[in-house]
Amino acid sequence: MAPVNVTVTGAAGQIGYALLFRIASGALLGPDTKVNLRLLEIPAAVKAAEGTAMELDDCAFPLLAGIEVTDDAKKAFDGANVALLVGARPRTKGMERGDLLEANGGIFKPQGEAINAGAASDIKVLVVGNPANTNALIAQQHAPDVPAGRFTAMTRLDHNRALSQLATKLGVTVEDIKKLTIWGNHSATQYPDVFHAEVNGKNAAELVNDEAWLADSFIPTVAKRGAAIIEARGASSAASAANAAIDHVHDWVLGTPAGDWTSMAIPSDGSYGVPEGIISSFPVTCADGEYSIVQGLEVNEFSRARIDASVAELVEERDAVKGLGLI
Ligand code: NAI
Numbered sequence: 001m002a003p004v005n006v007t008v009t010g011a012a013g014q015i016g017y018a019l020l021f022r023i024a025s026g027a028l029l030g031p032d033t034k035v036n037l038r039l040l041e042i043p044a045a046v047k048a049a050e051g052t053a054m055e056l057d058d059c060a061f062p063l064l065a066g067i068e069v070t071d072d073a074k075k076a077f078d079g080a081n082v083a084l085l086v087g088a089r090p091r092t093k094g095m096e097r098g099d100l101l102e103a104n105g106g107i108f109k110p111q112g113e114a115i116n117a118g119a120a121s122d123i124k125v126l127v128v129g130n131p132a133n134t135n136a137l138i139a140q141q142h143a144p145d146v147p148a149g150r151f152t153a154m155t156r157l158d159h160n161r162a163l164s165q166l167a168t169k170l171g172v173t174v175e176d177i178k179k180l181t182i183w184g185n186h187s188a189t190q191y192p193d194v195f196h197a198e199v200n201g202k203n204a205a206e207l208v209n210d211e212a213w214l215a216d217s218f219i220p221t222v223a224k225r226g227a228a229i230i231e232a233r234g235a236s237s238a239a240s241a242a243n244a245a246i247d248h249v250h251d252w253v254l255g256t257p258a259g260d261w262t263s264m265a266i267p268s269d270g271s272y273g274v275p276e277g278i279i280s281s282f283p284v285t286c287a288d289g290e291y292s293i294v295q296g297l298e299v300n301e302f303s304r305a306r307i308d309a310s311v312a313e314l315v316e317e318r319d320a321v322k323g324l325g326l327i
Helices: 014-025 043-059 073-077 097-118 132-141 156-170 204-208 211-223 225-233 239-254 301-323
Strands: 004-009 035-040 064-070 082-085 124-127 151-153 181-183 191-193 262-267 279-287 290-293
Touching (some): 004 014, 004 073, 014 035, 014 043, 014 239, 035 043, 035 073, 043 064, 064 073, 097 132, 124 239, 132 301, 156 181, 156 211, 156 239, 181 262, 262 290
Parallel strands (some): 082 124
Antiparallel strands (some): 181 191, 262 279, 279 290
């Protein structure tokens, strides 16, 4: 089998450093798939990315068929089968939302165009760089020849954080928990939903039996975990974000386990009242390289209000990038 071309942007950043070695070791696509890595950086960081490439060489990973480092998006995405868009413009002090969206538009528009121009026909895109959902929408809108559903954004870190918090609360292991969902935006408005989650076959919300804990502790802890990590570590989550990116693509390509689902931000088809086209997190199962939204879940009042609030934020972000002429 020919190696799979995996493009990673922001390769010299801290997530890149935690991500690339795991991709090359087989964690992304399994132990039988060789990969070609394409590392895209801005010119000022190409040298650092080349340093990382030297270290990748020095690992002598049997599955790593080749590495290319470039600052040219066209080259980086040419023939790409998987693209992990990690590099983004962070919000700096005093930056208005419009400026942030505009700066990211300047990154994700040309990258969408380059994916449109040259990526392989089976391209799968995961956007990690924030604001991830809206950056994914910008890239998607500039890749009209690529099926819209191939553009996804990462809420898997939120999903994994929620699994860990719930496991601690109930004194079980993360493996005991199935069918947890993150809905909406990868932001403070996200909604981690345990009402359909199962713990060794029992309903998680019933086991918790404490709506105040859900509202006042669990949900804010998951949603604000990124800030808590920055506070503790003095730097934003990197290894856990890289791990979540691996999980997202791994499950998309290789499937979700039977009897479980995961969370991915994907273009809405209108399910659960989320306006069509918005890139919002849903419960999904994956098989044969395709994801599908889990249908037919009952959404109670507690969940409805929170899903609606996060989706409203996504609609606002979409309207803002539209207003700025970015889509
Ligand atoms: P970082 O600042 O360490 O690295 C970002 C890298 O992107 C830098 O090396 C920079 O040179 C590069 N870059 C900037 N513009 C680029 C462009 N146009 N093309 C290629 N590379 C470019 O940041 P870190 O910690 O690696 O985080 C990356 C992004 O991931 C941030 O936007 C962060 O907010 C986001 N993130 C998302 C999470 C999620 O759950 N969706 C979780 C954690 C972080």
